[in-house]
Amino acid sequence: MAIFKLKINGKQYQVDVDPSTPVLWVLRDHLKMMGTKYGCGVAQCGACTIHLDGEAVRSCITFVDSVGDQEITTIEGLSENGDHPVQEAWLEHDVAQCGYCQPGQIMSAAALLNSNPHPGDEEIETAMSGNICRCGTYTRIKQAIKTAANS
């Protein structure tokens, strides 16, 4: 066990965990932030996507001892009132079905738009190809990303 200081959603946190603990479980089990989802544990589904200094990463394979002073953003901290343009576009297109993968989808989309405010179809597909949705909401997600890009 070791003490780690983490900056998450603009706040400082301190946790005492095994250094090999993935950030996913630090968030969920130790800090009770349940928005970041477990889907596969091997970086294949994208449900656990968070931002590390603004870049989308899979928190299930990001070990807590590798974070250092990089800033973590989770779905809970993407916006104060749930009104990030990507979240609003998701609501406008009523994207979600079961909704389980959507926080990860939104975090991937928000990171894409951070670095590329007006992505083309292929850029959207590449950036989003790590996020699986069994409900099959991909067509609405693409529309929502385009709406968010234009807002």
Place this chain on the structure above:
Amino acid sequence: MTIEKTTLDRRAFLRSSVMAGGGLVLGLSWLASAASAVEKATDVSASEWANFNAFLKIGEDGRVTIFSPNPEGGQGVLTAMPMIVAEELDVDWKNVVVEQAPLDTKLYSRQYMGGSNSIRSGWNPLRKAGATARQMLREAAAQSWHVPVGEVTTAKGVLHHKSSGKSATYGELATAAASIPVPADVELKAVKDFAIIGTSPKNVVGKEIVTGKPLFGYDIQEEDMRIAMIVHPPAFGMKLKSFNASSVKTMPGIKDVFQIKVFNEDYVWEHFDTVTFNELVAIVGNSTWEVMNAKLMLEVEWEQIQDHTITRNDYYAGKQELNIPSKPENSDWHKSASAEMAAQPGNVLRKDGNPEDAFRNAAKIIESTFIGPWLAHNNMEPYSFFAHVTDEWAKLKGPNQKPGLTVNALSHRLGMPVEKIEVEMTRMGGAFGRRSYAHWMIEAALISQHVKAPVKLVYSREDDMTGGIYRPYYRADYRAALDKNNKLIAFHVKAGGLVESPLINPNLFPAGAVDNYLAESWQIDSNITIGSYRAPRSNFMAVAEQSFLDEVAEAAGIDPIEFRLELLDRVKTNPVGERVGYDADRLAGVIKLLKEKAGTGQAGVHRGVSAYFAHGTYVAQALDIIIEKGKPKTKNVCCTVDCGIVINPDGLKNQAEGSIVDGIGVAMYGNLTFTNGVPDQNNFDTYEMIRYGDPLLPETIDIHFVESEVDPTGMGEPAFPPIMAALANALYKAKGKRLYSQPFVNDLG
């Protein structure tokens, strides 16, 4: 979401009312009155809706809380079911607060998700619940104002009396309405007067979803809660022999390691009690990561099972003995054993005319064999359940498609009456049939009982994918005979699979359209467990049949759409046989609408079509493929739907779009194979799912509904099965090769 202080508890009040059972019978022609075995089974449960009467309460401020009775797993009923109540209650949707009802087997019945049946079965009871409350409010107003009740009207939660100019909100009269006797009969709105049904309010928990609120079973946090995981055998046909917990018990954060037995040996399974691995090792600890690590270190010995039987009350077949063979299974054996069965006579389910003679005298015979692989459900949320079991009571919470049924198994296993067991339904992170078999609810309860503490049981993705209860391996052999004028004179289908046949309803299309018709079925015992998977059985029969009909139409030299319409004309004018399990008018209706909406194809566009009736709803689809950079690419899917009255058009479109994407993905990639009983795939690195950037993911999807005043049916499943055939037929046009065996990716190269 807050609950306003209310002036009365409508749920308790309405409990005394006796509502007529919500009928499932749709306004169909005589053809549909010949219900299939499946429809009959559903009717039985529908009659139980008479007790389903605890839907709403009205606050003093006029806000209405509507309890949505059925579990929500992405199919949209948490929005759509309350819309129906609100419609007949005549309130403004913006004043409606929706809550998931608790499991209550006395207040509600049929609290489950399955068969695209929530809306179909809920339609009448939900309407009556809203209309009854509205009628009582009108009578309360009439008494208060001393006017005839017939003169009291309502509009958006306000009662009016025109000639006196009096008016009052529902909230003002809610208390008075509570003392009004429950009317025996209530008037329901005419379809033309619907103000909420037919509009598209957004998902009532959309905001919670996009902000990551803890809606799911995996997200449950309770005070003093521990995390539990299970270790199950690595292969089908294996069971627990022994384990050594000593090295694991001392690992950081680990509290306990012990064995649990899901059911006792003499327990008779109900339909949804399927358990794959009855004896498990449970590991309980402080955090998920610590328990995951302990799982890896646990020393376990497994041994081969013996041949044995399990007694089970099947939903359709009644009491049956399941033979569980001990032999470890391989995918090659599934293939060869199925081929052997296909070569022998099957169990004849339907026979019209004289198929043997017709085939003997045919000018042309078309024969094809279709294979559907084992499929894992792969809900994005792996299985989880919270349990807190004490000697006196049990509190459970989590994702469960059939809480009203599986709670009985839990009660039996704990030896605790159902009244002492509280089950809360969380939103399900995908369901697709798999969450009907809630063995993890019982597992969680047993673990909590053992450690005497609240516990959240979580499965890893690997536990989930290798845990059984799959869509079975299926095979269908088709033969069709054409005469010298290319008329279809005989049709033969023989289908079966591991543990069950996909063919349990032999009266679906094209039965009734062909003079000589034969349907046969077979099945093979297996130690791999099976269960409902989105659109059970039709998820295979649709792709096989609709691909085969395309092939027959081609052999007959007829356009595939005209070929289907000609057959349906025959059913309408002069049906063959005594039973036809579909409405030929409605099936022809979606095909004709498809012709109109999809238009004629363009040069360079390869179109595959398909039409299917399943789970109460009629669907036709046209999938257009172009060749880009030498590879097939899906441009557009046009999908027409007859699901009767459309409750929430955008919600239904979302369901159809998702089903189409899911169907294309499953047909292309879905595949679970076995080596010596071990699943060869255990996570998304080996089990391929459709992703962004896949050229077969449609660029656009158009959904069109048949205008209808027929009672509504569901949309969670019906658009899923036929798209696989539309895809196969389009790929054939594009590549010149028929696809008979899923996953199609293996044959496309």
